[in-house]
Amino acid sequence: MSQEIYYKKLTELDEMLDKSEISAVELLKEFIGRTKQIEPQIGAFISFDESRALAQAAESDKRRASGRKLSALDGIPVGLKDVIAVRGQKLTCASKMLENYVSPYTATAALKLEDAGAVFWGRLNMDEFAMGSSCENSAFLKTKNPWDTTRIPGGSSGGSAAATAAGECVVALGSDTGGSIRQPASLCGIVGMKPTYGLVSRYGLAAFASSLDQIGPFARSVKDAAVLLGTIAGHDPKDSTSVKIDIPDYAAQLDAGALSGKTLGVAAEYFGDGVDAAVRKRVEEAIELCRSKGANIKEVSLPHTDLAIPVYYIIATAEASSNLARYDGVRYTHRSKLADDVISLYTKSRAEGFGEEVKRRIILGSYVLSSGYYDAYYLRAQKVRTLIRRDFERAFESVDAILTPTSPTPAFKFGEKTANPLAMYLSDICTINVNLAGLPGISVPCGFTPEGLPVGLQIIGKAFRESELLSIAYAYEQAAGFSDAHPNL
Amino acid sequence: MEYEAVIGLETHVQIKTRSKMFTSVAYKFAEAPNTLTDPVVWALPGVLPVLNFEAIRKTIELGLMFGCTIPEITKWDRKNYFYPDSPKNYQLSQYDQPLCLGGGVEIEMEGANGSEMGAHRVVKLTRIHLEEDVGKLTHFAHDSLVDYNRAGTPLMEIVSEPDMHSADEVFAYLNAIRNTVSFAGISDCDMEKGQMRCDVNVSLRPKGSDKLGVKVEMKNINSTSNVRNCINYEIRRQRECLESGVPIVQETRRWDAALGITQSMRNKEDAHDYRYFPDPDLLPVKITPELLDSIRADLVEMPFDRQRRYMSDFGLPYSLTSVLCHDRELCNYYEASLKAYPKNPKATANMIVNDLQRELYAKLQQQSSQEEDVFEETERKSVEHSKHLEECLLTPEKLAGLVEIIDAAVISKQMAKEVFVEMFATGKTAAEIVKQRNLAQNSDTSELEEFCRKAIEANPKAVAEFKAGNEKAINALIGPVMKASKGKANPAVLLPILKGLIK
Amino acid sequence: MSDKPTIDINYVAKLARIELDENEKAKFSAQLEQVLDYFKKLSEVNVDGVEPSAHAHSIYNVWRDDIPTAAMPVEEALMNAPAKRDNQIVVPKVVDEA
Known part of the structure; x- marks a missing residue:
């Protein structure tokens, strides 16, 4: 068990709060202090609102004192990726376009957290509009990997991963369109989960690619992730794609013996040439560990895996080109001072407001939808998406979950891939299939490279079977014992 | 050469629902600017649309009334274009799988006079789809203001085939749509309030030809008389072009009601490339036979059927x-x-x-x-x-x-x-x-006999004429009897008495 | 998609309403053409008779009843507006009604 309070798990802190060993206000002050101390090294936060958070913590203390605790999250400092709307708070999406934008409403997931008594501790850095795999596309600051500050934390939810890994918050929310939760969780050595598409409401999540986006938890243990997921999951009439199903108590259902008798799939397609040797080794060890804990390991085939990159980058950029059209200089965004007519109001505001990667993806997305190219790119990509979904359906007929690396490489150096967008896009190879198929996926720490960089194991589950997936992840985590490793800061 | 006009219409009808198409805020005409909005209407970051079932039901209802086919699956698409009245810079509409396909609108041409029924025919429809309305721009000397109250209001677009040939037919077509739609309670179709608007496509071709000529589109015309005037003007303009050898340009023209002419709108810098694609935020709709039956059960009678x-x-x-x-x-x-x-x-x-x-x-x-x-x-x-x-x-x-x-x-x-x-x-x-007011007619024969006798005595000339065979002469006797009875004499009783007494 | 794909950067930038300078145009064209070249992989797979997936799951008929809710106060609606007058958004004069 960690000595430092800021590295304690949500479940431990809940117990301490219950026993009045610490108050929510004291706890928050610990995190404020920790954040101020290490932010110059990490740069995970875009903004924070101390007074509002302290007021929320004080309210929580009153509730706990009078026996009206709302949930295990009551009084727990939670970080939010700056893409999730909270009424009265800035929502920048790490973009100049929304630098001064204040949301007049709260996202459903954030509302559920508020109702559970969580304290909103700060808004976390990300790639602009969640487009990127390194967090280098933020318009405001660079977030560093807490394990090696010369390296990227992963993206797009790099701030959420770094803050959680560095003990600047207990847990955090991120969003995952093609791996934006799992990949940074993997590179920062923590747990990150993308739920089944439709499990968590997207209402209030600034859209990148609507058919792929999901909000999900970052935590320093599977159990903490389960608590957070259980809080934010559930049907929302404001999101037509959110599904009406009962949400079990994920944390209560965790089973350390879950690996025994499970059949876990391993697909050769995920262990190709692009996978770093150290990463391969750690993941293979993780697979062996699962086998030793009673799991049957079975080869499965996901033949369309290598098509996921084009499919993903066509569908995601097409949807994004349309989703981001609303950022136009007219109603609530940055407006260019150089505009002299409506057309230049658009073109100049968007030229000034968007960063390079966002522009590149909007251009690409507009192109694949444009007259004459729709069938060859967009329509075809949608069809291949069906084939990718079918690959998983077939595989899941004989396995309970599939094990893969989360990221083919450990955290890379700043600037290493920024000059070559295609190389950056290829780093998403292990995670994007899961979004295309709408499945749940979780990244759990599975050791370190010789340089001491964290490696993540991705476990892909069946649609809406989060309980089972979390149990498998929990059983692995308990057996592997990496959840108490922390960066040296 | 004799020319024939070929006219097709895209008619937008605002559907009378309590809440908007994709969000639950209400819409009313002429409210203070931007007071009927919510985060969805403004397209704030993170908002999502949710379908209003009533708008779907009403569109299917009209489709059934016009004999359209209702496909089993219908879906929503994004039509991408930038315009300040469109908050998302895409319009949620239906591209290749609309709610209603085919069908037709029965129209009646004006008869020879008010008491004669005019000729009837059916104007073929291409489709009816459902989409959302945009906001309203008001133009000033140096800038424009945008009010988003109307944005997101359900709008059905009724698309006709190029199946009409005169302004009178179009007028009859619009009347038939308005009657049917308002009979069904789907909309009040008040053009002045923007509840019904239409885009008109006009082309000319040599009479007898079956090839379509170059099409000119006139957008958003806001009254039936303007539609009539605009079409008549445009037919005349195109005929003059053809006759003098000036090529007709495929373009959008604006109807200037004050001048009574159509004017070319400045050519758009880029051709429309709307990049339609299925909206990922809205799920497709499956129209079950049960749903269709329940809508069919509530259909109102078509106005012309009722008339017959x-x-x-x-x-x-x-x-x-x-x-x-x-x-x-x-x-x-x-x-x-x-x-x-x-x-x-x-x-x-x-x-x-x-x-x-x-x-x-x-x-x-x-x-x-x-x-x-x-x-x-x-x-x-x-x-x-x-x-x-x-x-x-x-x-x-x-x-x-x-x-x-x-x-x-x-x-x-x-x-x-x-x-x-x-x-x-x-x-x-x-x-x-x-x-x-004691107005009941007097049918008391004895009292009436008395009035009749007096009238006969006082009017010997009329009596003589009646006897000579002039039936109408008896009317001169009715007046005095009515007067004596203070207007209450029952003519049905009165006449036999008079005739009997004269004989 | 057999030839090396090209992108008409001016046309697409205009569609997307983003002003690009000459450097950006050159850079994006080269990068995106490389990406599109990679996308050619897609044409190698047979998709005959395959239904396109517009959504992650095949779900139908999600709608709501026609019940109105309260509007957002106009002050709130306009609180982020870059230019406003008479409770409306100000834009440069729009020349063409379309």
């Missing part, structure tokens, strides 16, 4: 039905009256079309003369009628009561006019008024 039924079942002349059947409230009123007294449908219809309409209209004039009135009469009338009929003190049952006592000869038709006016003003029943 009134003519055949009730023996009404065309002129009466053409007034009645343009107004659902009037029809309902008529049928409620018939229910109370079914024996004289024609007299009932007459009383509604003539007396009731006259009084309603007078009342309407009185009220609207105080306001600045810019509404077109025909459009206005149907909208306002329903309100006035609802508030009308003279209920259908009471009107039926009046028809009944006329038929029973309790009062004369002459007297009935007076009674009607009082009934309309006070809401009293005919029986009450007749009793209070």
Whole structure:
């Protein structure tokens, strides 16, 4: 068990709060202090609102004192990726376009957290509009990997991963369109989960690619992730794609013996040439560990895996080109001072407001939808998406979950891939299939490279079977014992 | 050379729902700017659309009325284009799988005169789809203002085939749509309030040719008379072009109502490339047979079917039905009256079309003369009628009561006019008024015989003429008898007495 | 998609309403053409008779009843507006009604 309070798990802190060993206000002050101390090294936060958070913590203390605790999250400092709307708070999406934008409403997931008594501790850095795999596309600051500050934390939810890994918050929310939760969780050595598409409401999540986006938890243990997921999951009439199903108590259902008798799939397609040797080794060890804990390991085939990159980058950029059209200089965004007519109001505001990667993806997305190219790119990509979904359906007929690396490489150096967008896009190879198929996926720490960089194991589950997936992840985590490793800061 | 115009219409009709198409805030006409919005209407970061089922139901309802095919699966697409009145810079619409396909609109051309039915034909429809309306721009000298109240209001687009050939046909087509839509309670179709707008496509071709000429589009014309004028102008302009060898350009032209001409709009820098794709935020809709049956069960009768039924079942002349059947409230009123007294449908219809309409209209004039009135009469009338009929003190049952006592000869038709006016003003029943004012016709033969004798004595010349075979001469005797009886003599009783006494 | 794909950067930038300078145009064209070249992989797979997936799951008929809710106060609606007058958004004069 960690000595430092800021590295304690949500479940431990809940117990301490219950026993009045610490108050929510004291706890928050610990995190404020920790954040101020290490932010110059990490740069995970875009903004924070101390007074509002302290007021929320004080309210929580009153509730706990009078026996009206709302949930295990009551009084727990939670970080939010700056893409999730909270009424009265800035929502920048790490973009100049929304630098001064204040949301007049709260996202459903954030509302559920508020109702559970969580304290909103700060808004976390990300790639602009969640487009990127390194967090280098933020318009405001660079977030560093807490394990090696010369390296990227992963993206797009790099701030959420770094803050959680560095003990600047207990847990955090991120969003995952093609791996934006799992990949940074993997590179920062923590747990990150993308739920089944439709499990968590997207209402209030600034859209990148609507058919792929999901909000999900970052935590320093599977159990903490389960608590957070259980809080934010559930049907929302404001999101037509959110599904009406009962949400079990994920944390209560965790089973350390879950690996025994499970059949876990391993697909050769995920262990190709692009996978770093150290990463391969750690993941293979993780697979062996699962086998030793009673799991049957079975080869499965996901033949369309290598098509996921084009499919993903066509569908995601097409949807994004349309989703981001609303950022136009007219109603609530940055407006260019150089505009002299409506057309230049658009073109100049968007030229000034968007960063390079966002522009590149909007251009690409507009192109694949444009007259004459729709069938060859967009329509075809949608069809291949069906084939990718079918690959998983077939595989899941004989396995309970599939094990893969989360990221083919450990955290890379700043600037290493920024000059070559295609190389950056290829780093998403292990995670994007899961979004295309709408499945749940979780990244759990599975050791370190010789340089001491964290490696993540991705476990892909069946649609809406989060309980089972979390149990498998929990059983692995308990057996592997990496959840108490922390960066040296 | 003789040319034939080929005209197709895209008619937008705002659907009367309580909340908007993709979000639950309400819409009303002429509210203060930006007071009918929510985060979804503004397209704030993170918002999502949710379908309003009522708009879907009403669109299917109209589709069924027009004989459209309702495909099993329908979906929503994004039409991407930038414009300040469109908050998302894409419009949620339906591209390749609309709610309704095919079908047709029965239209009636103007007859030779008001009492003759004109020719009927069916204008073919391509499709009906559902989409959302945009906000409203107001232009000033140096800038424009945007109000998003209207943005997101459900709008159905009824697309016709290029199946019309004159402004008169288009006029008849728009009237038929308006009648059907308002009969079904789907919209009030008030063009002045933007509830119905249309884009018109006109091309010309040599008569007899089956090839289409170059098409010119005129957008957002906001009254039926403007549509008529615009088409007539455009046909003339295109004919002059063709005759003088000037090529017609495929373009969008603007109708300038003040000048009475169409003008070329500055050519768009880029051709429209709307990049339609299926909206990922909205799920497709599957129309089950059960759903279709339930909508079909509630369908209202088509106005022309009703008109034919009134003519055949009730023996009404065309002129009466053409007034009645343009107004659902009037029809309902008529049928409620018939229910109370079914024996004289024609007299009932007459009383509604003539007396009731006259009084309603007078009342309407009185009220609207105080306001600045810019509404077109025909459009206005149907909208306002329903309100006035609802508030009308003279209920259908009471009107039926009046028809009944006329038929029973309790009062004369002459007297009935007076009674009607009082009934309309006070809401009293005919029986009450007749009793209070002692208006019942006199059928007492002995008293009437006395009046008749006196009239015969006083008018020997008329008597002589009648005896000589001039039947009409007897009318000169009726007047004095009526006068003596204070107008209450029952003509049906009176005439035989007079004739008997003369013989 | 057999030839090396090209992108008409001016046309697409205009569609997307983003002003690009000459450097950006050159850079994006080269990068995106490389990406599109990679996308050619897609044409190698047989998709005959395959239904396109517009959504992650095949779900139908999600709608709401026609019940109105309260509007957002106009002050709130306009609180982030870059230019407003008379409770409306100000834009440069729009020349063409379309």
